Amino acid sequence: MIRAALFALLAWSAPALAATCENVQYSGKGYAICTVDLTSEDLRLFLYDEDDAVLGQFGAVDRALAESDEELSFAMNAGMYHSDRAPVGHYIENNTEIMRVIPNAGPGNFGLLPNGIFCIRQGRADVIETLKYVDEAPGCTYATQSGPMLVIDGALHPRFLVDSTSRFTRNGVGTSADGKTAFFAISRGQVTFHEFGSLFRDHLDTPNALFLDGNISRLYAPDLSRNDIGFSLGPIVGTVISTN
Template sequence: MRIVSALAALTLSILLGPAPATALGCEDISFDGQDYTICRVDMEQDDLRLFLDAPDGQPWAQFGRIDAALEATGQRLAFAMNAGMYHADRSPVGLYVENGKERMRAIPNAGPGNFGLLPNGVFCFGSGRAHVIETLTFLKEGPACPYATQSGPMLVIDGELHPRFLEGSDSRYIRNGVGTSSDGRMAIFAISHRPVTFHEFGRLYRDGLGLDQALFLDGNVSKLHAPAIGRSDFGRAMGPIVGVAAPKADDR
């Protein structure tokens, strides 16, 4: 049994990879009458990854499964959030690239639901940088993305709110998203504490956080794993998950 366990841990270590110390920081903030939790990921120091399927071929589905697998390799899940929309079998709706391997192609055309509310976008990251890029621009420029997930709608495009957002909308959900700094060094994830409109959520990124590019991730399933502030959501199974792996001994 010990030999099997050791081999399993070695396999997980190869699949999940080593993790450097983390500069990650999560905090609760208020903006324009709404409360949010934001997590800032330093792309030069933090080991940000996407997670979809476990080594057994089944979706990870829950933060706890990833954390347990990382623990077997001397690491931990320091932060995580659901990372885009998915089908009933938890496969991604749009572009999904994990560790350089494309699982699903980009979808450029309009369609039903929030994903198809163009313009939508791609969260592309790796090699110390992260960028939120509008989908048609992404397809035109073809940047190299070791990791990428497509979702929609865009929240902020080149400093402007999505043109379909209405200030007086009555569509409110707990929502989560990601924005990136202009130099690509910082990825900022946010989740609302209470149901908010797209307009309110977009303004958080544009006016509250001062970011020119931001992408909506979900509003039906919005979950956060941030053990440093005592939070780890569970419940409904997820598809793509974005998270930071860190050494187990690093308690920051």
């Protein structure tokens, strides 16, 4: 038992590995998918710098990390935000709650209930439906709320229509049943919610998945020679590696 506990401690403290990203085709649509192993990779959320200024760009996150001899290996926008880049819903960064849980319906995609929360803890990450999250109070190190849920306990969101005409570039995250793997996907063209949710349910086999945003969706993935730029973002999710 002592040897097993020591091995687990060493595994958690070992240098973090980089996320792996690839371009895939599924059901006639193109996607970039980045896979994160939570047992060996350091996944975090980023919003403000030490002076409480919005980071907003992948490059700004990288510059902040450089002060600790670290850098991003993958990143994506991570949830809806107001005009001042403050998160619309629940947000926790490094054990500090910046925004409370919003449990009720509201305007836009965020309020298309059920929505959910992406929760990062030591060695695992989970997409959790919002009301279930409130009941369980899982104690996340990092968390971001967005919506709608794409997949809920293996089923697509009940409001998604096969024949929908609403198409946008969309990005989201799904997690494996054991919480050890997170899949981040961004469409390489315009897709419907039904098409995007089906990617997570049927191709990635994630029992739960969450829509992060659409139209403004951006990705940093050196594997794919991508460093999408544009106006300032709100929350950003990414994996961190040491430069030493």
